[in-house]
Amino acid sequence: MKLYQTLETQLKKEPNYVSDNNELKKWVVLNKAQNFDEELIELLLNDSNLKEKFFVKIKGVLIFNQNLFIQFLEQKNYLNDSYTQFKNKVGFSIDGKYLKQRNEVALVWPFKDCVLEGGQSREEDKREEIFFNEILAQDEITELLDPKVFTNAKLFDKDGKKSFDQFNRNEKGIITDNLIIKGNNLLALHSLKKEFAGKVKLIYIDPPYNTGNDSFQYNDNFNESSWLTFMKNRLEIAKALLSKDGKIFVQCDDNEQATLKILLDEVFKKQNFVETFIWKNTDNAPALSKKSRKNVEFIHCYEKFLDAKSYVGRESDNDDAPLLNSGNPVTILEFKPNIIEFKIPDNIYKKGNYNKIELVNDLVIKNGKNENTIQLKGRFKWQQSFLDIEIENGTYFIIKSDKFSIRYQRKYSSNLAPDKFIDNIYLSKAIGVETNEDSKKHIDSLNLNFNSYPKPESLISFLIKAVTEENDIILDYHLGSGTTATTAHKMNRQYIGIEQMDYVETVAVERLKKVIDGEQGGISKSTNWQGGGSFIYLELKKYNQLFIEQIEEAQDSENLLKVWEEMKAKSFLNYNIDLKKQEQHFEDFKALHLNEQKQHLCELLNKNQLYVNLSSLHDENFECTPEEKKVTKDFYQIKK
Numbered sequence: 252m253k254l255y256q257t258l259e260t261q262l263k264k265e266p267n268y269v270s271d272n273n274e275l276k277k278w279v280v281l282n283k284a285q286n287f288d289e290e291l292i293e294l295l296l297n298d299s300n301l302k303e304k305f306f307v308k309i310k311g312v313l314i315f316n317q318n319l320f321i322q323f324l325e326q327k328n329y330l331n332d333s334y335t336q337f338k339n340k341v342g343f344s345i346d347g348k349y350l351k352q353r354n355e356v357a358l359v360w361p362f363k364d365c366v367l368e369g370g371q372s373r374e375e376d377k378r379e380e381i382f383f384n385e386i387l388a389q390d391e392i393t394e395l396l397d398p399k400v401f402t403n404a405k406l407f408d409k410d411g412k413k414s415f416d417q418f419n420r421n422e423k424g425i426i427t428d429n430l431i432i433k434g435n436n437l438l439a440l441h442s443l444k445k446e447f448a449g450k451v452k453l454i455y456i457d458p459p460y461n462t463g464n465d466s467f468q469y470n471d472n473f474n475e476s477s478w479l480t481f482m483k484n485r486l487e488i489a490k491a492l493l494s495k496d497g498k499i500f501v502q503c504d505d506n507e508q509a510t511l512k513i514l515l516d517e518v519f520k521k522q523n524f525v526e527t528f529i530w531k532n533t534d535n536a537p538a539l540s541k542k543s544r545k546n547v548e549f550i551h552c553y554e555k556f557l558d559a560k561s562y563v564g565r566e567s568d569n570d571d572a573p574l575l576n577s578g579n580p581v582t583i584l585e586f587k588p589n590i591i592e593f594k595i596p597d598n599i600y601k602k603g604n605y606n607k608i609e610l611v612n613d614l615v616i617k618n619g620k621n622e623n624t625i626q627l628k629g630r631f632k633w634q635q636s637f638l639d640i641e642i643e644n645g646t647y648f649i650i651k652s653d654k655f656s657i658r659y660q661r662k663y664s665s666n667l668a669p670d671k672f673i674d675n676i677y678l679s680k681a682i683g684v685e686t687n688e689d690s691k692k693h694i695d696s697l698n699l700n701f702n703s704y705p706k707p708e709s710l711i712s713f714l715i716k717a718v719t720e721e722n723d724i725i726l727d728y729h730l731g732s733g734t735t736a737t738t739a740h741k742m743n744r745q746y747i748g749i750e751q752m753d754y755v756e757t758v759a760v761e762r763l764k765k766v767i768d769g770e771q772g773g774i775s776k777s778t779n780w781q782g783g784g785s786f787i788y789l790e791l792k793k794y795n796q797l798f799i800e801q802i803e804e805a806q807d808s809e810n811l812l813k814v815w816e817e818m819k820a821k822s823f824l825n826y827n828i829d830l831k832k833q834e835q836h837f838e839d840f841k842a843l844h845l846n847e848q849k850q851h852l853c854e855l856l857n858k859n860q861l862y863v864n865l866s867s868l869h870d871e872n873f874e875c876t877p878e879e880k881k882v883t884k885d886f887y888q889i890k891k
Contacts, residue, residue, distance in 0.1 A: 254304060258324075261298045265290065277324060284321050295320075358513045361476040366392050369481045370435040370751055370861065382480070396441040398865040399434070400875055402792040404882040407760070408785035409767055415787065415878070417885050424888070425450060427722075429746050429784070431736065431760060434791030436728040436749045438862055440488040442791070443747065445887060451492045451747075452723035454499040455714060455735050457706055458482065461507050478507065479514060485728065486518045492726060493555040498525065498718045501551045502706070508549040519553040526552045530710060532687045550714075685709045693772040694732060697765055701758045705732040708773030712738050719744055733759030737766045737773065741780045760788055792863040792879055795856045798822050802849050808841065811848055818852065821872055823860030 259275055262268050268276050283291040292315055295301045305320045306313045365382035383392045404415035418426045426446060432439050461478040489499060499519070503511050508527075516524065528550040685707035693708070694701050711734055715725065721743045727735035730748035733755075739746035740763065750759060769775075769782025798818050805811040819830065833840075833855075840848060867873045868883055875883075883889075 254300065255323075257298065257300050261294055261301060265294060281321060281324060284317055284324070287315065287317065357517055358479070358510070360479050362480045363476075363483070365480055366395065366437075366484050367477060367480040368395060368435065368437060369477075369484075370437075394864065395860075396438065398442045398445065398887065399438055400792040400863040400865055400868055400873075400879055401442075401789045401883045401886055402876075402879045403433075404787060404789040404878070406785060406787050407764055407767065409783060415789075415882055418787070426886070427745060429736070429740065429786035431730070431733075431748045431750075431755065431763070431786055431788045432790070433750060433755050433788070434862065435751050437485055437488070439749045439791060440485060440492065440728055442865075444488065444491060447724065447726075447747070448491050449494055450724055451726045452494055452497050452719050453715060454489050454493060454497070454726045454728075455502075455711060456489075456500075456727060456729045457502045457731065458485075458729045460504050475510075479510065482511065483514060483518065486515070489726070489728065490518060490555060495556055497555045499553050499555075500528075500714050502530075502548055503551070504548050508551070512551055515551055515553055519555070523554050523556065524552075525554055528552065532704075690734070690773075694762075696772055697762060697770060699732070699758050699762055701732045701754065703731070705734045708734055708738040708741070709777075711735050712742065712774045712777075715739065715742055715744060730755065730759055733762045734773075736786070737762055740766050740784055740786070741774055741778050746786075756788075789882060792873075792875065793861045794863045794873060795822055795861045797874075798856060799853055802852050805845075805849065808845060808848060811845070811852065815852060818855070823857040824855050825857045828855055 262275055262280060263273075268279055270276055280291065295305055295315075296313070302313075305316050305323075307316055308314070362382050364385045366385060367382060383395060385392060406413040406415055419428050421427050459478070461474065486499075486501075493499065501511065501515060512527070530548050530550060531546060532548050533546050687704040687707075689709075690705050690707035694705055715738060719725065723744055725735065725739045725744050725746045726749075727746070728749040730736060730750035733748060736746045736748040736759065748759065763786055766780075767782055767784055769780065771780070774780070798814065801814045801817075802811065805814060818824070824830075840851065843851065863873045863875065865883065865887065868875055868880060
């Protein structure tokens with residue numbers, strides 16, 4: 252008997268390795284082999300031929316030859332008497348192993364081993380960024396990422412703005428208040444770690460797309476590296492905040508989406524990839540082309556750990572709470588043995604003359620071609636040939652089995668995968684996903700000064716419904732105009748929004764105040780929103796920012812020189828500043844105009860040290876007020 256037949260026969264003794272049509276589940280076996288599964292190794296050892304082929308003896312101990320076994324299984328026709336192993340594979344190979352099989356393949360760029368603080372307070376600001384190497388500058392990194400002191404805490408509810416009293420907590424001691432935090436998002440995320448690590452159910456971010464025209468403005472010569480480092484640092488701490496069944500959605504356009512996907516594969520692991528959704532962001536653009544206006548954006552979805560349920564989503568058949576494919580290695584497109592089990596959503600669907608599906612007391616399927624009627628209820632099976640006809644005619648289903656669950660939708664007149672395309676046709680018209688133009692009209696109707704196009708609430712609602720329940724925690728650390736927060740607020744989800752730009756107060760906070768008052772834009776009508784709720788606004792306490800304010804307030808050079816003396820004693824200066832040279836050329840400094848003197852002193856300050864560390868809460872040099880101590884100690888649950 253040939254070796255492959257021997258292997259197949261032996262493996263089929265384990266029912267979990269065999270499909271319903273008695274075929275070997277190669278992907279399951281490969282996964283077991285990659286993890287040195289004891290059950291698999293025992294099966295192989297129980298056959299003398301397999302034991303001889305796939306194990307080597309070293310000093311009397313049998314060692315599983317994992318690479319050889321995986322290579323053998325990947326090559327269906329690679330038998331013990333084959334002429335060649337290269338019979339049915341085409342691809343790149345390193346050391347005899349195909350590139351896509353190598354776990355060590357990774358995205359590499361300059362500064363990858365660094366931490367990028369990456370902060371700015373205005374869209375037009377540009378940064379001469381300092382990169383902290385993760386190994387060589389560990390002290391600086393520890394200090395940079397140390398939890399920060401909070402300040403300017405305020406509560407907003409239906410009665411308006413109130414002074415902060417205390418955080419509300421559940422029976423497990425976790426904060427249940429909605430939070431809007433102004434400050435650098437990397438530092439804010441690390442400040443959240445102690446309180447919310449492993450607690451966040453959904454993260455959605457719409458980060459800078461690195462187009463050259465967006466808010467990611469850097470002066471260095473490594474813009475691509477800066478952007479990747481910027482994203483990687485934040486994704487790593489974001490992953491720590493996700494719960495075990497948590498999901499992250501990262502939106503991008505085609506400028507960086509392919510590179511971003513590889514980075515996400517590395518941070519969240521490729522096996523935890525769920526789906527890339529494609530959102531049609533405008534109705535006004537022409538067909539897709541590099542020479543025409545772009546009209547789609549991409550939303551990469553990952554789960555923190557591979558869900559034991561083998562799908563992402565809530566147990567629901569409702570059209571507005573879709574079940575999302577988890578990325579498990581299932582042969583969805585083959586449907587062997589030509590029968591698929593699926594379930595019709597709770598709705599009524601009408602098609603053309605060919606056939607008609609209605610959901611009444613029983614499910615009635617009427618095939619006009621052969622004029623027969625099949626009455627079924629609940630789950631049922633349908634021949635693949637008829638399923639193909641239904642798909643061609645516009646029906647979509649939620650297909651379910653013990654191994655996976657996926658929305659299988661109508662074909663779309665585009666080269667985009669039909670089950671990934673998010674637009675008005677994807678969902679019913681009552682909850683259709685809106686475009687950029689729709690969201691801009693919504694923002695304008697609220698009289699908010701926001702020049703960019705925010706994401707529509709219906710898009711965020713679609714994602715929230717898919718993977719969360721009420722009171723689950725949602726995080727957006729690129730909050731922008733506040734769409735994620737306003738959507739979560741109307742859907743009774745707890746939310747945390749982080750934004751460093753100054754417009755967080757004039758746009759996001761003001762928008763949430765209008766939501767509390769019951770504004771009726773976005774998803775308000777579909778959720779029957781009537782107003783109510785509350786949120787707490789707070790900021791990371793700045794340190795070097797105090798010197799910046801003193802510089803700006805100085806009325807003459809004499810006062811400015813006093814600020815400089817204090818800066819030398821207490822502030823964090825840029826690492827490349829030579830104080831001796833500064834003093835040697837101080838007469839030149841005095842000859843400058845006052846505004847030029849102010850600009851020079853501001854440039855000397857290290858912008859990576861704008862915030863006060865928690866460890867300095869009681870340090871008199873940082874002048875933390877009683878109110879700041881109160882909110883900070885309450886947040887971190889410090890008793891003394």
